[in-house]
Amino acid sequence: DAKTTQPPSMDCAEGRAANLPCNHSTISGNEYVYWYRQIHSQGPQYIIHGLKNNETNEMASLIITEDRKSSTLILPHATLRDTAVYYCIVRRSYGGSQGNLIFGKGTKLSVKP
Amino acid sequence: EAGVAQSPRYKIIEKRQSVAFWCNPISGHATLYWYQQILGQGPKLLIQFQNNGVVDDSQLPKDRFSAERLKGVDSTLKIQPAKLEDSAVYLCASSFRDRATYEQYFGPGTRLTVT
Numbered sequence: 001d002a003k004t005t006q007p008p009s010m011d012c013a014e015g016r017a018a019n020l021p022c023n024h025s026t027i028s029g030n031e032y033v034y035w036y037r038q039i040h041s042q043g044p045q046y047i048i049h050g051l052k053n054n055e056t057n058e059m060a061s062l063i064i065t066e067d068r069k070s071s072t073l074i075l076p077h078a079t080l081r082d083t084a085v086y087y088c089i090v091r092r093s094y095g096g097s098q099g100n101l102i103f104g105k106g107t108k109l110s111v112k113p
Numbered sequence: 114e115a116g117v118a119q120s121p122r123y124k125i126i127e128k129r130q131s132v133a134f135w136c137n138p139i140s141g142h143a144t145l146y147w148y149q150q151i152l153g154q155g156p157k158l159l160i161q162f163q164n165n166g167v168v169d170d171s172q173l174p175k176d177r178f179s180a181e182r183l184k185g186v187d188s189t190l191k192i193q194p195a196k197l198e199d200s201a202v203y204l205c206a207s208s209f210r211d212r213a214t215y216e217q218y219f220g221p222g223t224r225l226t227v228t
Contacts, residue, residue, distance in 0.1 A: 043206070
């Protein structure tokens, strides 16, 4: 089972920041927080991942709380093309079956003009 | 850099028929995954390969599903015989190595409809 809790849906106005929350209260010290998104009829797309520190790349920022029990994905200036299902996943650091991605149902983000 | 390639993109078959899907991962990626995504749900891992060896196939219905990765590059996933509940999108993904520091890259998927 997925180890994360996300709201089923969110709306965001175009051009505004989209803040997607994720709860992972049972996360352990060797587990990463991963974010993927899936645009309609496409395969999931990697966005960002982090362990303890906040991370930023060209797509988004990931803010992880100090106790690591929750995180927020921030899309700084949402566009209509950011409409997608966003998955927050906790993933163990070592490989093999224990390090696999386990997808939940994610958050359906709708960006509106 | 070319992405993960999959074919066909769509397939419609009748129940009890067989079907095969093909995946070509990103060049140099040692780890390859097959996922099943039923409508309205997140992808579920079916099998993971490291080079040409199976790492995890615990969720593969082995009575009807099989997969191989000859020479550690391309992979095929086969269903024989298909059931109605096999209707889903089958996604292939690859990563450089089998570590959480390496992200997985997904292909566009094959949408299978079993009638």
